[in-house]
Amino acid sequence: MNKLVRSFGFAIKGLRYALATQQNFRIHCVAAVLAIGLGLALHVSNNDWQWIALCIMLVLLTELINTGIEALVDLVSPGYNELAGRVKDVCAAAVLLTAIFSLVTGLVIFVPKFISLF
Numbered sequence: 111m112n113k114l115v116r117s118f119g120f121a122i123k124g125l126r127y128a129l130a131t132q133q134n135f136r137i138h139c140v141a142a143v144l145a146i147g148l149g150l151a152l153h154v155s156n157n158d159w160q161w162i163a164l165c166i167m168l169v170l171l172t173e174l175i176n177t178g179i180e181a182l183v184d185l186v187s188p189g190y191n192e193l194a195g196r197v198k199d200v201c202a203a204a205v206l207l208t209a210i211f212s213l214v215t216g217l218v219i220f221v222p223k224f225i226s227l228f
């Protein structure tokens with residue numbers, strides 16, 4: 111049990127690190143809160159909630175993995191290295207793709223709801 115609590119503490123430490131150091135992670139958290147607020151206000155369906163939850167998790171997960179890999183790259187390659195840069199670029203591309211996927215999904219869910227309001 112003690113080990114479980116300690117592991118939970120390490121995970122919270124990782125989350126706090128990402129929140130404190132990664133502007134993109136903070137922006138994605140705000141976007142997640144906005145999406146949840148819009149979903150509640152516009153009474154989206156259970157199916158739409160599943161898509162919203164999937165998008166939020168995908169973006170936050172890729173951002174956290176990107177942050178971890180960035181730290182690892184800085185540890186093993188503190189100086190300039192073309193491969194180190196490529197690793198970071200590819201990880202940044204993963205975050206970008208999930209963010210675009212989430213944006214498109216959000217538009218598909220929310221735009222028709224907004225249109226039907228007017």
Ligand SMILES: Nc1ncnc2c1ncn2[C@@H]1O[C@H](COP(=O)(O)OP(=O)(O)OP(=O)(O)O)[C@@H](O)[C@H]1O
Binds near residue numbers: 132134187192194
């Ligand atoms: N050690 C390195 N060697 C070569 N290029 C690097 C190195 N570190 C970073 N880069 C290049 O600079 C870019 C930005 O790297 P940086 O570590 O500043 O990430 P970041 O801008 O903080 O990313 P994020 O906004 O996701 O935190 C990388 O995508 C890569 O192209």
